[in-house]
Amino acid sequence: MKFFPLLWSSLWRKKIRTIFTLAAVFIAFVLFGLLMTIRTAFSFGVEIAGLDRLVIIHKVSLIMPLPIAYQERLRATEGVEIVSHQSWFGGVYQDPANFFAQMVVEPEPFMKIYPEFKISPEHVKAWMDDRQGAIVGVSTMERFGWKVGDRIPIVGTIWQPKQGQVWDFNIVGTYDGEDGVDKTNFFFRYDYLNENRAQGDGLVGWYVVKIRDAAQAQQMAAKFDGMFANSSAETKTTTEKGFVEGFAKQMGDIGSIMIAILVAVLFTMLLVAANTMAQSVRERTSEVGVLKTLGFSNISILTMVLGESLLIAVLGGALGLAVAWAIVQNGDPTNGMLPIFMLPTRDIWAGAGLVIALGIIAGLWPALNAMNLKITDALRRG
Amino acid sequence: MNFLKQTFAVTMVNLRTIPQRLGSSGVAIVGIAGVVIVLVSVLSIAQGFAAAMEASGSPVRALVMRSGADSEMTSGLGGAEVDIIKQAPGLRREGQTPLASAELYVIIDIPKISTNTAANVPMRGIEPPGTGLREEFSIAEGRMFQFGTNEVIVGRGATVNFKGLRVGDTIVSGQNKWPVVGMFETDGSVAETEIWCDARVLQGVYRRGNSYQSMLARLDSSDSFNAFRDWLTANPQVNVQVRREADYYAQQSRALTSLIRTVGFGIAALMGIGAVFGAILTMYTAVSTRSREIATLRALGFNTTSVVVSVLAESLALAAIGGLIGGVLAYLAFNGYQTSTMNFSTFSQVAFAFQVTPQLLGMGLFYALAMGLVGGLFPALRAARLPIPSALREL
Numbered sequence: 053m054k055f056f057p058l059l060w061s062s063l064w065r066k067k068i069r070t071i072f073t074l075a076a077v078f079i080a081f082v083l084f085g086l087l088m089t090i091r092t093a094f095s096f097g098v099e100i101a102g103l104d105r106l107v108i109i110h111k112v113s114l115i116m117p118l119p120i121a122y123q124e125r126l127r128a129t130e131g132v133e134i135v136s137h138q139s140w141f142g143g144v145y146q147d148p149a150n151f152f153a154q155m156v157v158e159p160e161p162f163m164k165i166y167p168e169f170k171i172s173p174e175h176v177k178a179w180m181d182d183r184q185g186a187i188v189g190v191s192t193m194e195r196f197g198w199k200v201g202d203r204i205p206i207v208g209t210i211w212q213p214k215q216g217q218v219w220d221f222n223i224v225g226t227y228d229g230e231d232g233v234d235k236t237n238f239f240f241r242y243d244y245l246n247e248n249r250a251q252g253d254g255l256v257g258w259y260v261v262k263i264r265d266a267a268q269a270q271q272m273a274a275k276f277d278g279m280f281a282n283s284s285a286e287t288k289t290t291t292e293k294g295f296v297e298g299f300a301k302q303m304g305d306i307g308s309i310m311i312a313i314l315v316a317v318l319f320t321m322l323l324v325a326a327n328t329m330a331q332s333v334r335e336r337t338s339e340v341g342v343l344k345t346l347g348f349s350n351i352s353i354l355t356m357v358l359g360e361s362l363l364i365a366v367l368g369g370a371l372g373l374a375v376a377w378a379i380v381q382n383g384d385p386t387n388g389m390l391p392i393f394m395l396p397t398r399d400i401w402a403g404a405g406l407v408i409a410l411g412i413i414a415g416l417w418p419a420l421n422a423m424n425l426k427i428t429d430a431l432r433r434g
Numbered sequence: 435m436n437f438l439k440q441t442f443a444v445t446m447v448n449l450r451t452i453p454q455r456l457g458s459s460g461v462a463i464v465g466i467a468g469v470v471i472v473l474v475s476v477l478s479i480a481q482g483f484a485a486a487m488e489a490s491g492s493p494v495r496a497l498v499m500r501s502g503a504d505s506e507m508t509s510g511l512g513g514a515e516v517d518i519i520k521q522a523p524g525l526r527r528e529g530q531t532p533l534a535s536a537e538l539y540v541i542i543d544i545p546k547i548s549t550n551t552a553a554n555v556p557m558r559g560i561e562p563p564g565t566g567l568r569e570e571f572s573i574a575e576g577r578m579f580q581f582g583t584n585e586v587i588v589g590r591g592a593t594v595n596f597k598g599l600r601v602g603d604t605i606v607s608g609q610n611k612w613p614v615v616g617m618f619e620t621d622g623s624v625a626e627t628e629i630w631c632d633a634r635v636l637q638g639v640y641r642r643g644n645s646y647q648s649m650l651a652r653l654d655s656s657d658s659f660n661a662f663r664d665w666l667t668a669n670p671q672v673n674v675q676v677r678r679e680a681d682y683y684a685q686q687s688r689a690l691t692s693l694i695r696t697v698g699f700g701i702a703a704l705m706g707i708g709a710v711f712g713a714i715l716t717m718y719t720a721v722s723t724r725s726r727e728i729a730t731l732r733a734l735g736f737n738t739t740s741v742v743v744s745v746l747a748e749s750l751a752l753a754a755i756g757g758l759i760g761g762v763l764a765y766l767a768f769n770g771y772q773t774s775t776m777n778f779s780t781f782s783q784v785a786f787a788f789q790v791t792p793q794l795l796g797m798g799l800f801y802a803l804a805m806g807l808v809g810g811l812f813p814a815l816r817a818a819r820l821p822i823p824s825a826l827r828e829l
Contacts, residue, residue, distance in 0.1 A: 069718065072711040079708035083701065090697065112608045113541040113554065115507070115781070116640065148504050209508035217502045284641075286608050288543070288552075298551040302783065304775040313472050317705055320468040324712040327461045331719055 055352070059359050062339075066332065070364065073328045077368030077410070078375075080321035081403060084314060085376020088399040091310045092232075093390035095300045104266035105165065107295040108259040108276055111286040117255035118285050125279060126261055131272060133264050136161035139245070139257035143206035143219065145196070152192050153391075154206065154238040156245050156257070165262050168233050175200075175225025183244045185224035189235035191383070191391070193226050200225060212250045219248075236391040260292065318406065326414040329361045333418035340422050341430025354423040361415025362408070369407030373400060441740035444731060448720075448748040455723070458716045462749075463756040465712035466805055469705045470760025470798040475768045476698030477797075478788040480691045483775070486786035487687030490623035491680030493656045495567065498649040498666065501675040505686065506539040506648045507780040513644035515672045522665050524658030525651050528566075533652035535564030538636045541782050542607050542629065545597045546774065553774070555596055556782035557586075558625075559633030559646075567652040568620060576601040576616030581632045584639075587616040589626035591785030595774040599629070610639050624683065627774065627785040650679065686779045706805055713809025717749050721817045728817050729825035738818045745814035746807065753806020757799040764798070765790045 063070055108126075110116035117139070126135045141154035159179050163171065171179075171187060179185045188198065198204065205218045213219055221240055229235055246253060263272050273289035280287045290298070333340070340353060377395050384393040452459050498519055503509035511519075516536040526533045538559035546553040562581055565571050579585035588599045598605060605612040612631065620626055633646065653659055663676035721728070728741055769790040777784045 069715060072715050072718075076708045076711040076715075079704055079711070083704050083708075086704075087701070110608075111543070112610075112640075113543050115541045115554075142504075142508055144502075144504060207502055209502060209504050212502075282609070301546070301549040301551045302553050302776045304773050313476075313701060316468045316472055317708070320465045320705070320712070321708060323461045323464055324708070324715065327458055328715060331458070 055356060055359075059356060059363065062332075062336070062356075063360055063363060065336075069328055069332065073325055073364055074368040076321055076324045077365055078372040080317055080410075081369045081372025081407065082376045082379075083317050083372075084403050084406065085373055085395055085399075086379065087310045087314055088403075089376070089380050089393060089395045090390075092396055092399070093384075093393050094303055096234075096296050096392065102262075102292050103269065104263055105292040106261045106263060106269060106273055106276070106289050107292050108261060108287050108289045109295075110258075111277075111288045114258065116285070117252065117257060118259065118287065120254045120256055122259060122280065122285075122287075123256075126259060126276065129275065129279070131264050131268060132261055134161050134165045134262040135259060136165045136261075137242070137256040137259045138162075139242070139255075141206075141211065141240075141245070142209045144209060145204065145206050150196070152195075152236050152238055153234075154240065156242050157239050158242050162239070165260055168229050169227040170229055171225055171227045175227075178224035179241075182222055182224050183241060184220060184222050186221040186238055186240040187225045187227050188223055188239075189237045190226050190228050191235040192238060193223075195236075198223055211245060211252065213248050214250050231394045232392060232396070234391040318410070322410055322414060325361070325364065325410060326417065329357070329364075329415050330418045330421075332360075333357055333422050337425065337430050340425055341427050344425070344427045344430070350423045354419045357419035357422050358412065358415045361419070362411035365407050365411030365414065369403070369410065373403045373407075437737055437740060440737050441743045444736060444740050444744040445747045448744045449751055451724075452748065452751070455720055458719045459752055462713045462716035462752045462809070463759065465709040466753050466756030466802050467760035467763070469702060469709045469805065470757050470802050471764045471767075472705055473698065473702035473801060474761060474764035474790060474794050474798040475788070476701065477695065477794055478764070478768050478790045480694035480698065481791055481794060482786045482789040483694070483784070484687050484691045485789055486622060486624055486784060487683045487691075488680075489570075489621050490625060491678065491683040492569075493659075493678055493680050494653050495679040496651045496653055496659060496662055497677050497679050497682050498651065498674050499647070499677075501673050503675070505779045506537075507541075507782070509539075509647045511536065511646045511649060511674070513646070515674065516646055516649060518669065518672050519649050519651070519666060519674070522651075522662050524654055524662030524665070526567075526654050531563065533563050533567045534649055535561040535567060535651075536633060536646040536649045537561070537564065538633050538640065538642060539647050539780070540636065540640050542605070544599070544605070544607075546783075547595060547597055548773070550597075553596065554776065554782045555592060555629060556627060556780065557629045557631065557636070559631055559636030561633050563652075564630075564633075564650070567650065568625070570619075570621040570623065571625075572619055573616050574619045576614075579615055579631060582635070584610070584612055584631065584635050585615045586612045586629050586631040587618050588614050588629050589785075590617060590619050591622075591626035591772075591774070592629060592783075593617055594772055595627070595783070595785045605629070622787075624777075624784050627783055686777060689778060690775070702801070706801065710805050710809050713749060713753065713805060714812060716752070717745060717810050717813035718816070720748065721745060721813045725817075725820055725825045729820060729822045732820075733822050733826065742814040742818045745817050746810040749810025749813075750803060750806045753802045753809070754799070756806075757802025760802065761795045761798045765795065 110118055123135055123137060126132060136158060139156040141156055143154050163176065175187065179187055200223055202223045204221045204223060206221060207217050208219055263269065269291050276289045277287050343353060380393065380395045384390045499506060499509035500511060520532045520534050540557050541554040542557045543552040544555045545551060574590060579587050593599045599614060601614055601617055603614045605614065637643065653662060659678060666672060666674055666676050732738065732741065768788045771788040774783045774785040
């Protein structure tokens with residue numbers, strides 16, 4: 053550590069070069085942070101999907117509804133803890149560009165099965181009391197400037213009310229959640245939909261079932277599908293995690309595209325940084341010779357050159373990650389297309405690891421060269 | 435004249451000595467090539483997707499859906515409405531038969547080959563005029579399905595991307611079996627991701643009674659659209675909206691295309707800044723290792739401007755090489771790459787191929803040159819400002 057001032061001053065020997073190298077590393081890690089965020093957004097929250105929750109959809113396709121009568125049969129099954137159902141409403145608020153998901157649920161089982169949606173007790177009570185009530189995620193509330201108590205008209209695209217085309221909702225509360233929870237949803241009550249829709253009485257989109265023992269998921273899934281085999285609405289059961297993963301995979305392989313881009317970016321930056329390090333050590337050949345003459349050991353020369361490269365990587369990389377994190381805090385720039393927009397802590401650690409790796413790899417070759425330099429050669433060349 | 439000769443001479447010296455500085459020049463070239471690869475390949479995704487969607491719409495066809503529906507998926511038309519729409523003016527008729535097809539558009543779960551997980555493949559039930567009114571339709575393999583049976587034909591894109599959709603296979607979905615008897619093409623449009631069958635058979639299987647979802651109509655001419663639309667929207671017996679097919683698909687592709695383009699340009703811009711730093715470093719190195727040469731040239735009376743131009747020319751040459759390498763690699767790796775993604779307005783799969791077009795390559799090269807210009811500018815100015823005496827003394 054006592055050599056730090058020496059390290060620091062050799063870093064600023066050529067100011068412009070150091071600044072540009074820092075900037076290149078900085079940009080690389082801003083990109084790293086943003087790409088990881090996009091990757092997380094396209095996995096649709098698979099990290100928080102429960103393993104003890106099973107999703108039951110119609111075997112032919114997700115768009116085929118299931119009868120409400122399945123609810124009782126599922127509830128009566130051994131090993132089942134909570135049964136809830138959901139439907140996709142797909143309505144339009146003012147303009148199709150104002151997209152956000154509206155889900156039709158039954159409040160009680162819904163809140164029990166999804167503890168990650170945090171709703172205050174007053175809002176829960178208000179929702180129970182108001183058939184037209186809706187609970188809205190804080191992101192969507194903020195996006196449209198809604199307040200609790202607002203009355204929101206939504207045009208149904210799939211479900212038509214018995215009269216007209218518009219469904220009216222009262223916002224009775226909001227929900228929040230930890231990072232990674234989708235805070236854009238609009239939840240409203242199944243009884244309101246079912247009593248007022250022109251057709252489709254007694255149909256729900258899919259079931260979400262919480263089972264007592266997550267280890268039994270496979271057997272339970274097979275049991276459910278067996279219960280409804282050969283009926284008019286056969287089912288396909290998967291874990292919620294599998295369901296979300298499958299959905300994300302339908303987007304095409306975003307993950308591997310992102311990783312390919314990142315490899316290109318980091319490789320380029322590695323080259324830039326390594327080249328600068330090599331250049332700056334080459335220029336200082338005679339200085340290294342002098343240091344060695346003064347009695348600096350080979351190891352301390354190696355550490356000093358490596359330290360310099362690490363210092364550049366850490367300064368640029370940490371700043372880059374911090375800026376990426378700050379950008380992500382501003383939220384989703386695409387108007388609701390990417391509801392889960394966050395930089396996961398895990399990826400920040402991965403970024404920190406990459407910073408260190410970059411510093412070591414870029415500095416290793418010049419450091420070894422400097423270490424193996426013979427004093428006589430070094431002094432002569434200078 | 436003298437100035438041009440000087441500039442040319444100095445530039446040639448610079449370019450000829452690039453091989454001596456292979457290491458640092460290589461860094462600049464690789465950096466710029468990397469940016470061009472990323473830019474061109476990401477934009478080729480958007481290009482391919484938009485091309486598939488645009489190929490799908492014809493200005494002489496109109497799509498009729500229930501008013502308020504935002505896609506065929508959420509639309510619904512009753513049997514009685516369908517009969518009325520077929521009487522609308524402006525519709526082309528062959529003898530007594532109107533060239534219009536009432537259709538159902540549903541999703542069927544079929545595993546995707548690349549991921550081996552279930553994907554939402556669109557299935558379309560058509561009426562007999564449905565093939566004739568799409569002029570781009572042709573059977574590429576096998577034969578057309580027979581109306582009244584559960585036979586299906588499958589688009590080329592669907593056959594490539596999803597399992598078990600070859601001619602001779604049978605799709606098993608729930609309790610239904612659909613024998614595949616043919617494969618069709620529609621000039622690469624989204625219809626090639628679909629499975630087609632008889633609308634009436636599909637009504638039964640998906641429990642739709644006598645209802646349909648949309649109606650595709652061949653207009654007499656592109657100009658008869660207004661007459662057709664106005665007659666239908668004014669008619670109190672039907673509750674529909676009418677759109678040109680081309681507009682409908684253009685609107686569906688907008689969200690995803692603009693998302694991909696934003697991401698592509700954003701990444702390329704950030705990477706570009708990084709690569710410019712790389713280029714600047716390279717050129718500074720080039721200038722500083724030759725500062726004695728440059729000072730000598732200037733002491734001999736070479737013009738400052740010709741020194742500036744020569745440094746810029748070197749930087750541009752490196753950028754052009756990088757841009758070309760990047761463009762060629764992106765073309766070789768991605769042009770025609772088959773994939774499929776989800777169209778969010780219908781939650782169904784769209785198969786398409788990445789398209790690396792000449793415009794994209796041109797843009798990549800232009801971007802590379804811009805990076806080269808910016809990267810060379812500051813070092814060039816520095817070379818020009820170098821004080822001659824101290825530079826000559828310097829080693």
